[in-house]
Amino acid sequence: MTEYLQLFWATYSTVIYTVGVHSMLALSIYLTLSCGLLSLGNAAFMGIGAYTAALATLRLGLPFGEALALGGLLPGLAALVIGIPTLRLSGVYLAMATLGFGEVVRVVFLNLEITGGSMGLSGIPMKTQLWHIVAILAVLVYGFVRLRHSKIGRAFEAIKEDETAAKVMGINITSYKLLAFVLGAILAGVAGGLNAHFTFFVSPREYGFDPAVDILTAAIFGGTGSFVGPMVGSAILAILPELLRFLKAFRLAVNGLILILVVIYLPNGIWDRKLFARFRRKGSV
Amino acid sequence: MIAQQLVNALTLGSVYALFALGFTLVFGVLEVMNLAHGAVFMAGAYAALVLVTKANLGIWVALPLAMLVSGALGLLIDQVVLKPLRARRAHHLMPMIATIGVGILMTNAAQGIFGTDTSRFPFGTIPEESFQVGTIRITDLQVAIVIISFVLMVLLLVILKRTRLGKAARAVAENPQTSYLLGINVEGVFRLISFTAAALGGGAGVLIGLSFNAVSPFMGQPLMPKGIAVIILGGMGDMRGAMVGGLFLGVAEVMGVAYFSSDYRDAVAFGLLFLILLVRPSGLFGRAMERKA
Numbered sequence: 001m002t003e004y005l006q007l008f009w010a011t012y013s014t015v016i017y018t019v020g021v022h023s024m025l026a027l028s029i030y031l032t033l034s035c036g037l038l039s040l041g042n043a044a045f046m047g048i049g050a051y052t053a054a055l056a057t058l059r060l061g062l063p064f065g066e067a068l069a070l071g072g073l074l075p076g077l078a079a080l081v082i083g084i085p086t087l088r089l090s091g092v093y094l095a096m097a098t099l100g101f102g103e104v105v106r107v108v109f110l111n112l113e114i115t116g117g118s119m120g121l122s123g124i125p126m127k128t129q130l131w132h133i134v135a136i137l138a139v140l141v142y143g144f145v146r147l148r149h150s151k152i153g154r155a156f157e158a159i160k161e162d163e164t165a166a167k168v169m170g171i172n173i174t175s176y177k178l179l180a181f182v183l184g185a186i187l188a189g190v191a192g193g194l195n196a197h198f199t200f201f202v203s204p205r206e207y208g209f210d211p212a213v214d215i216l217t218a219a220i221f222g223g224t225g226s227f228v229g230p231m232v233g234s235a236i237l238a239i240l241p242e243l244l245r246f247l248k249a250f251r252l253a254v255n256g257l258i259l260i261l262v263v264i265y266l267p268n269g270i271w272d273r274k275l276f277a278r279f280r281r282k283g284s285v
Numbered sequence: 286m287i288a289q290q291l292v293n294a295l296t297l298g299s300v301y302a303l304f305a306l307g308f309t310l311v312f313g314v315l316e317v318m319n320l321a322h323g324a325v326f327m328a329g330a331y332a333a334l335v336l337v338t339k340a341n342l343g344i345w346v347a348l349p350l351a352m353l354v355s356g357a358l359g360l361l362i363d364q365v366v367l368k369p370l371r372a373r374r375a376h377h378l379m380p381m382i383a384t385i386g387v388g389i390l391m392t393n394a395a396q397g398i399f400g401t402d403t404s405r406f407p408f409g410t411i412p413e414e415s416f417q418v419g420t421i422r423i424t425d426l427q428v429a430i431v432i433i434s435f436v437l438m439v440l441l442l443v444i445l446k447r448t449r450l451g452k453a454a455r456a457v458a459e460n461p462q463t464s465y466l467l468g469i470n471v472e473g474v475f476r477l478i479s480f481t482a483a484a485l486g487g488g489a490g491v492l493i494g495l496s497f498n499a500v501s502p503f504m505g506q507p508l509m510p511k512g513i514a515v516i517i518l519g520g521m522g523d524m525r526g527a528m529v530g531g532l533f534l535g536v537a538e539v540m541g542v543a544y545f546s547s548d549y550r551d552a553v554a555f556g557l558l559f560l561i562l563l564v565r566p567s568g569l570f571g572r573a574m575e576r577k578a
Contacts, residue, residue: 038378085563091377092318093562096517100559103510107552209510213320213385220382253393259386263379264369 012242013130017198019238020133024191026219026230027140028184033224034153035180036160038091040212041082041098042188044105045075047207049189050196051115054124057197059114064127064197071193072186079185080178087177090163102212109204120203121196128198136190137231144227156180221262223269232271289421290543291536296427298535299434300492304508305515305527306438307485313522314458314478316377321362321384322486322512323505324391329355329487330494330504331395337410344410344495348433351491352484359483360476362387367479368472388505395502403501411495430492437485438528445524454478458522514558 025046032039053071056062062070086097109115116122147153155176158166167173196202214237222233237255244251262270304326311319332354336347366383415424445451456464457474465471493508494500515534519526537557541549 089562092521093517096513097559097562099510099513100517100555100562103555104552104559107549107555111548210506217382217385220378250393250397253390253397256386256389256391256393259389260366260383263375263383263386264366267373267375267379 014198015239015242016130017128017133017194019235020130020137021191021195022215022218022234022238023137023231024133024140024194025188025215026222026234027144027227028187028191029215029219030224030227030230031184031187032180033219034160035156035177036163037087037177037180038095038216039098039181039184040095040216041079041101042184042215043207043212044098044102045079045185045188046192046195046211047105047109047202047204048075048078048192050192050202050207051109051121052189053193054121054196054202055114057124057127058121067127067197068190068193071196072190075189075192076182076186079182083178083181087174087181099209099212103208106204106208109207115204118204120201120205122201124196124200124202126198126200128194133194136194140187141227152176152179217259221259221269223266223271225268225272229269229271233269236270286543288419290539292421292423292427294536294539295532296430296496296535297539298532299431300489300496300531301511301515301534302528302531303434303437303485303492304489305512305519305531306441306524307482307489308512309516309519309522309524309527310441310478310482310485312516313524314454315363315367315371315380315475317367317380317384319384319482320381320509321387321391322482323509324388324395325355325358325362325483325486325505326490326493326508327395327500327502327505328358328391329490330500331399331404332487333491333494334404334406334500338407344406348488348491352488355487355490356480356484359479359481359486362483363476363479368475371475388509392502392505399502401502403499405498405500406495411498426495430496433488433492437488441481441485442524450477510555514555517558518561 025042028045029039029042032042049071052074053067056067056070057064060067082101086094086101089097109120110118147156155166155171158169158171159173159176163173192202192207215234218234218237219230220233221237222231223229240255240258241251244254247254266272268274304322307325308319308322311317311322329351332351333344333347336342336350337344340347342350362384366387367380370380370383412425412429415422417423443451445454453464453469454474454477456467456469457471461471464474490505493504511534515530516522516527517530518533519528519530
């Protein structure tokens, strides 16, 4: 049995790590979405975090904890700087501005010497342990549970529902939006740092348009009604390709198909309390 | 030298404009950010490739047929995916996410069917002739690409501005509910726009496939952020803006590579996009959106 478990771990540990990191990314976009902001810059923030943490380890020889902290700090600062002008934009325009920012970041990674150009950075030591990911996720879950009924959480919700009304109620919408944006960036950066230390390398390709869309997709797929949805969604989308290996070349097509079906038939994502309630009622009758 | 670069820029820019025009048309009328547009672009190129290699058609016969195929594909996407979401009045992010799914599905299907390798048009399909104007060398293909793109774009603009149909489409873009009350067949307009936009996207795919002589399942992916950049540049949902924006992006890219550095080509375009959003979010031609309290 233990042998089986060892084999299982050897084969699937990367998948399990990936599930954890993707959950963090989905939470980072949930954080901004819960404040009514559609930001597609999270992949770029993840990239900044990944490169910073990797360089801290490789060049400065910092311990993992400090490298991760730097990996969260720098994206946070970047978010603060670009957030002040961009958060005036709303809806699709904000999405596009953050996407533009993401592309610029990607091209900068591609061309700087210190980031290793198109080859990226490789030979990053394996430092991420399962308990790191579990511990951070546990802290996050606790944080999100507490956030919901806190002053900040309610302010986020008010801004999401109706910005003008929230403003009239005396909520300083700019600073709350900035807070959500910066926290989301820190979270994405830490996730990037963790990711870099178990995949052993970072390259610019991982942080462009497609990953940005993937993160959003996982969150919407899971459902953005609560913080559980994005975590469930990203876990499923990370595991699915493994389960569908028998489909070979067509397995990603199933991902696309599921996405379409969920959006059409499960409007609130797959983690939908009302849906569960309906099933429960049906079950009891 | 600069004139030669301008010719290249005009060719690339006119295809970008054609691509962005379909993209912006759907955004303007259906209010959907259609992220499957890049996949439709790719499908158009493959349709032309199959028509040329399997049905032995000439490329100028295959092009309109490939546009019809991609148009039909666009119509299918609208009817199967977007229509149920419209009927439900889903949140505006939902159609966008659904089209991401469509894009993944189509790209992966193409991978499964045609393989991941880049396919090329058989020898002799693409006109190889060129002529000299002063010191500039212009290929017949470049001339054809520019002419076809501009004819299609002007045709579309004239239809939108001058015909009853165009008037109906513009009315729906303004307000679908009111248009419906005024007796416009709103669903019909949506179908027509979906078809037209996808046909333009597929046409752009054929032209890009020809000009680089390369067709691959992933060819639509780099076009997506570019298309977005173009419609931001020109103003969301604005036709003239998409044309000017597309040409501008073509010029910026070609000139950036020729006189600056190929390394930062994409950064220039997107840096510019970023700046325009900060200074003038409504784009070069767009009207400021009214804020609804």
